[in-house]
Amino acid sequence: MIALVDYKAGNLTSVKKALATIGAEVFVPAEATDLAKARGIIVPGVGHFGATRALDQSWVEVILARVGEGVPLLGICLGMQWLYESSDEAPELKGLGLLRGRVVRLQPQSAGRTPHLKVPHVGWNSLSTVRDAAIAEGIASGAQVYFTHSYLAPVTSDTIAVTEHGERFAAIVQRGHVAGVQFHPEKSGDVGLRILRNFLAMAPRAL
Amino acid sequence: MWGCGSSAIFLRWRLVLSKRIIACLDVRAGQVVKGINFEGLRTAGDPAALARRYNAEGIDELVILDITATIETRRALADTIRAVARELFIPLAVGGGIRGEDDAAAVVEAGADKVSLNTAALAQPALITTLADRYGSQAVVVAIDAKKAGDGFAVFARSGQTAADRDAVEWAREAEARGAGEILLTSIDRDGTKAGFDCALTSAVSSAVSIPVIASGGAGDLDHFVEVFTEGRADAALAASIFHYEETSVRHLKEHLRGHGIPVRL
Numbered sequence: 001m002i003a004l005v006d007y008k009a010g011n012l013t014s015v016k017k018a019l020a021t022i023g024a025e026v027f028v029p030a031e032a033t034d035l036a037k038a039r040g041i042i043v044p045g046v047g048h049f050g051a052t053r054a055l056d057q058s059w060v061e062v063i064l065a066r067v068g069e070g071v072p073l074l075g076i077c078l079g080m081q082w083l084y085e086s087s088d089e090a091p092e093l094k095g096l097g098l099l100r101g102r103v104v105r106l107q108p109q110s111a112g113r114t115p116h117l118k119v120p121h122v123g124w125n126s127l128s129t130v131r132d133a134a135i136a137e138g139i140a141s142g143a144q145v146y147f148t149h150s151y152l153a154p155v156t157s158d159t160i161a162v163t164e165h166g167e168r169f170a171a172i173v174q175r176g177h178v179a180g181v182q183f184h185p186e187k188s189g190d191v192g193l194r195i196l197r198n199f200l201a202m203a204p205r206a207l
Numbered sequence: 208m209w210g211c212g213s214s215a216i217f218l219r220w221r222l223v224l225s226k227r228i229i230a231c232l233d234v235r236a237g238q239v240v241k242g243i244n245f246e247g248l249r250t251a252g253d254p255a256a257l258a259r260r261y262n263a264e265g266i267d268e269l270v271i272l273d274i275t276a277t278i279e280t281r282r283a284l285a286d287t288i289r290a291v292a293r294e295l296f297i298p299l300a301v302g303g304g305i306r307g308e309d310d311a312a313a314v315v316e317a318g319a320d321k322v323s324l325n326t327a328a329l330a331q332p333a334l335i336t337t338l339a340d341r342y343g344s345q346a347v348v349v350a351i352d353a354k355k356a357g358d359g360f361a362v363f364a365r366s367g368q369t370a371a372d373r374d375a376v377e378w379a380r381e382a383e384a385r386g387a388g389e390i391l392l393t394s395i396d397r398d399g400t401k402a403g404f405d406c407a408l409t410s411a412v413s414s415a416v417s418i419p420v421i422a423s424g425g426a427g428d429l430d431h432f433v434e435v436f437t438e439g440r441a442d443a444a445l446a447a448s449i450f451h452y453e454e455t456s457v458r459h460l461k462e463h464l465r466g467h468g469i470p471v472r473l
Contacts, residue, residue: 010343011315018296047343108417117224118442122345122389122419124225124267124472144225144472146298148345148388164222187298187320189262 001025002203003038005063007054009045009078018186022197032062040072040203043079046148046184049089049103052082060096067098072177072202074135077149080173080180089151098178101154107166117166120150125183127161127171135179136160136172137198145171145181145188153182177202225472226436226464227267227443228457229421230450232257232291234303235275237283255290261450262295264457267472269295270323270391270445273303281310285317292318300348302391307331311338315346323391325350326364329371329378332385339386348421349382350391351375353408360408367395375408376415383416390420391445397425401449404431409439421445429455429463436469 002019006012006028019026019042029035041063045051055063067073075083084095087103095103108119124144129136139161152169155162161172163182172195173180179199185192232239238252258269271291273284284301292299301314302323311322322342328335328349339347352367353360353375360375371378379390392412394405404425413420419442422435426446435441449455461471 011320011346013316013318014292014296014320017292017318021294021296046345118417118419120345120388120418121224123227123442126222126225128222147224162222165224168222187296189296192296 002040005043009047009051014186015044032058035062042074044076045078049087074199075180121165122148125163129161133160133174135174143191145183147183223470225470229268229445230261230266231270231447233274258291268298270300288317323348323350329364335385344388348389349387352393354395379412394424401427404435406439413440433467
């Protein structure tokens, strides 16, 4: 079973539907201890980093423990940003800290500039693959995915693919069996479904 | 032998946000009511079938507009949303008669990613913030119907019937400040004319806000889209009936745009 963590940051309907389409058995844990039966954990989410406050110490401890046991973890959009140490959007909160770095705000550019770059970054943009990783298997450079976000994660050694909107940022990340995508795979057509399938393949059958 | 490094890989792709092409399905009691009477598309009245076809052609997003929006058709709308959302993994916005939180919750629960507010947002602007707080700004589209008035553009409510006594640029700015994630901007003057988008209106609003602006109303040929993405500074363009005709398939349109240097998802 794949645990889909609901911390009230957006609507889970689309993610659930996409996971059902690729044959994943999904449950929404009512409390952190329910994660014991997960063979994979997905932290979705859109909106403000402050929403991650709901993922309190009890969740953090269980998630870190399960990841330590080899259970793969996927963060989507805000869920990916939460994998880092902190975010400028809510500096008083700590992220999970499984990935190094700080999430910062995308800088809008004035209307006079060409091209006129808007924030939030909303729409389909291209991925450029930096290196191979399980989460991005079969994803070609140039593939387009659907983004909607105002904050970005820096390009580090964990970055698998980058995208650019005024500046280059991490679009797909993976470190061990911890992965993240800044875009919405559940809204990114076949490319997105492939990424979710790749995540399922990372989850050991036995768990 | 340079060209093998990662920097060269970075340079191979143009990493730029695509201009979105959005198809609008005008739905009444579960059936698409625009452009359903052309040959060769037997299931054109079925929103899910049409959505499937647009998706196969590479549409970037869908809008379902409930044009009757009575309490009796709400159940049909939810069924339509579910049928469309079941098999499509692209963003889906739903508008028409969303009067409050309960209406919004019903369409979100059925599978809409975005809720489009028009008359209700004008009547009770706080609803924008309420929904943005609940679902995130990315889920709240404020639809503005505007008509040229003197040097500016006047906003109309109730499907263009009632003057709202607001300026379109000002209202767009306010909507953004209140938490809207996108503006769906329709030119009443151009709607249905196939005379081209109102680039002056679109550019005025798009330059005034930092959230994306979807241009709507007036799409008649491929070059109208080129104009609205260049002159009009639109982030996305929406059309309904134009996509029913083979010569303006979504794919053909996107190839045309790409030929004009406009980034699209192909």
